[in-house]
Amino acid sequence: MSSLAVRVSALVKTYPASPPVEAVRGVDLEVTVGECFGLLGPNGAGKTTTMEILEGLLAPTGGEVEVLGRRWDRDEREIRERIGISLQETRLSDKLNVRETVTLFRSFYRTGLTPDEAIERVSLQEKAKAFVDKLSGGQRQRLAIACALVGDPEMLFLDEPTTGLDPQSRRQLWDVIRDFKARGRTVILTTHYMDEAEKLCDRVGIIDHGKVIALGTPNELILQLGGEHVLDLTVTEPAPLTADDLSRTTAVKSVRAGAGGTFTLTVTDPAQALPAVMELVRAKGAGLVGLSTRHATLEDVFVTLTGHQLRDDS
Amino acid sequence: MNHPLAQLFLARLREFFREKAAIFWTYGFPLILALILGTAFRNRPIEAIKVDVVTTEATQEEAGKLVERWREKDPRLKVELHPEKEALDRLRTAKTALVVFPDPAEAAKYRTVVDENQPGSVLARAAVDTLVLREANPAAAVPTATTMADQSGGRYIDFLMPGLIGMNLMGGGLFGVGFLIVDMRVRKLLKRYLATPMRKSDFMLSIMLSRLLFTITDVAVLLAVAHLPFFGLTVHGNWVALLAFILLGGITFTGIGLLIACRARTLETASGLMNAFMLPQWLVSGVFFDSSNFPAVLQPLIQALPLTAVNNGLRAVINDGAGFGGILVPSAILLAWGGISFLLSLKLFRWL
Numbered sequence: 303m304s305s306l307a308v309r310v311s312a313l314v315k316t317y318p319a320s321p322p323v324e325a326v327r328g329v330d331l332e333v334t335v336g337e338c339f340g341l342l343g344p345n346g347a348g349k350t351t352t353m354e355i356l357e358g359l360l361a362p363t364g365g366e367v368e369v370l371g372r373r374w375d376r377d378e379r380e381i382r383e384r385i386g387i388s389l390q391e392t393r394l395s396d397k398l399n400v401r402e403t404v405t406l407f408r409s410f411y412r413t414g415l416t417p418d419e420a421i422e423r424v425s426l427q428e429k430a431k432a433f434v435d436k437l438s439g440g441q442r443q444r445l446a447i448a449c450a451l452v453g454d455p456e457m458l459f460l461d462e463p464t465t466g467l468d469p470q471s472r473r474q475l476w477d478v479i480r481d482f483k484a485r486g487r488t489v490i491l492t493t494h495y496m497d498e499a500e501k502l503c504d505r506v507g508i509i510d511h512g513k514v515i516a517l518g519t520p521n522e523l524i525l526q527l528g529g530e531h532v533l534d535l536t537v538t539e540p541a542p543l544t545a546d547d548l549s550r551t552t553a554v555k556s557v558r559a560g561a562g563g564t565f566t567l568t569v570t571d572p573a574q575a576l577p578a579v580m581e582l583v584r585a586k587g588a589g590l591v592g593l594s595t596r597h598a599t600l601e602d603v604f605v606t607l608t609g610h611q612l613r614d615d616s
Numbered sequence: 617m618n619h620p621l622a623q624l625f626l627a628r629l630r631e632f633f634r635e636k637a638a639i640f641w642t643y644g645f646p647l648i649l650a651l652i653l654g655t656a657f658r659n660r661p662i663e664a665i666k667v668d669v670v671t672t673e674a675t676q677e678e679a680g681k682l683v684e685r686w687r688e689k690d691p692r693l694k695v696e697l698h699p700e701k702e703a704l705d706r707l708r709t710a711k712t713a714l715v716v717f718p719d720p721a722e723a724a725k726y727r728t729v730v731d732e733n734q735p736g737s738v739l740a741r742a743a744v745d746t747l748v749l750r751e752a753n754p755a756a757a758v759p760t761a762t763t764m765a766d767q768s769g770g771r772y773i774d775f776l777m778p779g780l781i782g783m784n785l786m787g788g789g790l791f792g793v794g795f796l797i798v799d800m801r802v803r804k805l806l807k808r809y810l811a812t813p814m815r816k817s818d819f820m821l822s823i824m825l826s827r828l829l830f831t832i833t834d835v836a837v838l839l840a841v842a843h844l845p846f847f848g849l850t851v852h853g854n855w856v857a858l859l860a861f862i863l864l865g866g867i868t869f870t871g872i873g874l875l876i877a878c879r880a881r882t883l884e885t886a887s888g889l890m891n892a893f894m895l896p897q898w899l900v901s902g903v904f905f906d907s908s909n910f911p912a913v914l915q916p917l918i919q920a921l922p923l924t925a926v927n928n929g930l931r932a933v934i935n936d937g938a939g940f941g942g943i944l945v946p947s948a949i950l951l952a953w954g955g956i957s958f959l960l961s962l963k964l965f966r967w968l
Contacts, residue, residue: 357811359968382813389811393803397634398627409623410814433634453812 306371307457307488308333308356313365315351315512325351327512329365333505335456338479338489340503342496342600348512349492350390353461356490357387370456383412386450390461394445396435400426403434404448411453420452424478440471447478458482460491464498476502496600506600510608523603528555529570530598535579538589539563543582552578556606563591568598568606620814624822632830642792643834646784650838653780654847657772664694665740668703668712675718682718686747693743707731714740770935777842777849778930779903781835785862786897786923788831789869790876790890793823797877798886801966810967820962824870831866853933857940861933864947865926868954872922875957878965897923925949 308331315326326348333339343349354360355367358374358381367374372381394403404417415423421430424444429437437445443463450458460479464472472495479502483489493499499506500520508516508523516523524530533554537543545557548565553575558566569575572595583590632638667686671679676697683695698706706712707729713736719725726748731737750756800806809819842849851858876893880886900907900914901923910918918924929946932938 359807359811379813382811387808387811389804389808391804392808393805394808395627395631395805397631402627402630406623406627407812409618409620410809410812412813449808 305335306332307335307337307369308339308490309366309368310352310356311366313352313355313367314363315348315355315360316363324512326355326362329509329512329514331507331514331517333488333490335488336483336486337504338483338491338502340499340506341490341492341509342494342499342506342604343492343509344494347509349509350461351512352509353459353490353492357385357459358382383453384455385457385459386447386453386455387459388443388446388450388461388463390465392446394434394442394449397433399431399433400437400445400448401430403445404452407449408452414453415451417452420448423451423481424448425474438471440467440474443467443471443475444478447475451482455487457488457490460489462492462494464493464495472498496604499600508600508604508607510604515607516603520600523600524598527568527598527603527606529553529568531569531572531575532596532598532602533567533569533572533575533579534592534594534596535565535567535583536590536592537563537565537583538591542588543586547582547586548579551575551582554579558605566602566605568602569595621818621822624814624818625826628822628826629829632826642788642830643837646780646787646834647837647841650777650780650841653776654773654842657776663692663736665690665692665714665736665743666694666696666712667714667716667740667744668696668698668706670700670703670715670717671697672699679718685751686744689747689750690743693747704729707737710734713737714744716744773842773847774849774935775906775931776904777838777847778934779927781838781862782865782901782923782926782930783898783903784834784838785831785865785926786869786894788834789827789866789871790873790894792827792830793870793873794877794880794886794890795883796823796827797874798880798883801877801881801968802883806967816965820874823874824867827870827873828863828866831869832862835862835866849934851934852937853942854939857938857943858930858933860940861926861929861943861947864950864954865922865929868922868926868950868957871954871957871961874961875964878961881966894923897921900924902927920949922950922953925953 310329310331313326313329313331314324317323317325329348329352331339341349341352351360355362356369358369358378369381370384374381398406400421401417404420408414408417408420414420418427418430421427424447426441426444426448429441434442434445447458447460447463450460458479463479464475467475476498479489479491489502491502503520505517505519506523507514516526518526535548539562541563545559545565548554548567549557553569553571554567555570556568560566567575567579576595579593669679669683679697683697686693686695696712700717703712703715707715710731713731713734715729717727717729719727728741728744730741797806839849841847872893873890876889877886880889900910900918901921903923907918907924907927908915919928925946929943929950932942932946936942
């Protein structure tokens with residue numbers, strides 16, 4: 303159907319090595335026109351490889367890819383005219399200013415915005431004459447997106463657009479992306495910030511070890527946990543109670559035991575679960591160190607599905 | 617003006633002229649090098665001929681007079697008096713070119729010790745022989761007049777300037793294209809361009825054209841400086857042939873630069889490859905001294921090198937007065953290098 307912006311089936315990418323590295327191991331995806339789709343996953347999960355195949359920068363080992371109803375091997379130039387891309391780390395020429403850089407990129411496209419329009423979309427008007435090496439990290443990232451926007455694309459691919467940016471710069475970028483989406487255009491982005499995915503994306507796909515392990519709206523995925531509330535409990539060690547004990551408590555859907563006497567409980571109703579959990583702690587004679595409740599996030603979905611943290615900061 | 621080729625070209629010019637260091641290394645440095653070397657070798661000084669005369673205490677006075685006479689007759693001679701052992705040691709360590717044992721009884725009878733491996737030594741013997749002969753036979757033939765040859769075309773500066781121009785063509789093409797492309801690859805800028813509908817040919821052309829512009833202007837400055845009366849370089853051949861040949865040389869080396877950069881992923885790799893390619897040529901391709909000094913077995917290889925071809929062609933036009941017909945061989949060699957490099961790099965070029 304023409305309302306599909308991207309259709310991917312049985313996508314496989316294997317890098318020759320011994321043993322071969324299977325970066326992508328059978329990914330199926332469909333993204334509809336006008337949607338903002340987020341690919342989430344830890345570093346090395348296969349996000350960037352998948353993106354670069356969608357962007358026609360890498361050839362897949364197997365599977366089919368259609369972008370805007372076209373295929374890379376037949377209509378490369380046609381697709382290139384209709385999409386905009388921001389790569390994970392591109393260092394644009396330091397000695398060109400913002401307008402010169404955008405003008406250069408504009409010249410590659412048959413049709414598109416004027417350079418000044420593109421600069422305005424990312425709110426860099428005041429920096430139009432500033433050299434690239436004088437821009438802050440957030441401004442550079444907005445310039446990168448202006449270069450992606452200047453061909454007036456129907457679709458944007460953004461690979462980790464906000465990684466390493468301060469909160470204010472991130473919010474400015476979110477506004478740019480929302481503005482683009484409000485024009486009925488399609489966005490595919492990768493991120494490892496869960497809040498970003500929840501705020502920006504209509505649907506997300508979680509990738510781990512080269513496979514999509516969950517797909518849906520952020521809300522759907524959170525509901526799949528069985529409850530949208532989370533109870534974080536910490537007791538003194540050695541803990542006299544087990545995850546099994548906790549999972550039999552009222553309103554508790556699942557329990558994950560962490561290091562240092564911590565437990566993460568997914569619960570349907572904290573009002574019912576809390577007294578029951580407290581009762582158990584008292585009965586087992588455990589010392590309470592910490593207890594808090596919060597809404598479940600995509601992070602919880604990810605940890606529940608894979609057993610490890612999304613961002614391995616360790 | 618909005619054609620991608622024009623924009624890419626313009627971007628290269630802006631990047632280049634806004635980078636002070638690039639301007640210095642492209643224009644300033646070669647000029648300074650040419651000025652220093654050119655001034656130092658503008659005219660080679662008349663070489664002194666060092667001769668040691670062996671003396672003993674008994675012959676000291678006689679030898680002293682002999683030396684006085686020699687110095688007067690041939691100002692090139694630097695004669696010193698030394699005891700036998702010292703004089704022979706000085707010959708062995710090349711501090712002197714010839715050792716003379718005069719016969720105190722008869723001036724025309726003397727012994728010499730020559731080192732055949734030193735060109736200076738043979739020259740010194742000839743000089744001393746001549747002096748002694750003339751003393752013994754004042755009626756021998758003497759030229760009526762001697763004038764020093766100092767015409768443009770045969771001086772060392774005339775040899776050196778084309779060599780420096782050739783060296784610049786090579787350095788400009790290799791560094792200018794090679795480093796630029798590898799740097800863009802490292803910065804993922806090549807990948808970013810690949811992600812647009814930009815034509816690859818536009819990109820390649822813009823790199824080459826901009827580099828040619830930088831190199832040609834650089835060579836023009838060098839040629840202009842060499843033309844100043846101070847250096848007095850004269851182009852004896854066809855100017856159009858010279859300019860066309862310089863252009864061909866520039867294009868050839870941008871092609872080789874492209875080939876060297878077409879797969880390198882780091883600046884270190886590129887710089888290693890470039891040095892491996894350039895250093896031997898600086899040495900053997902006749903920049904500072906004639907490449908025919910190298911052994912005959914190596915000559916076919918040396919003559920096939922692009923820098924040798926450039927230098928030979930430049931010298932043929934500038935010094936030997938050649939036109940298009942005289943530079944066919946070096947032009948063919950350059951075309952082969954340039955053509956093969958371009959074709960290979962188009963096949964091998966790595967954007968990611």
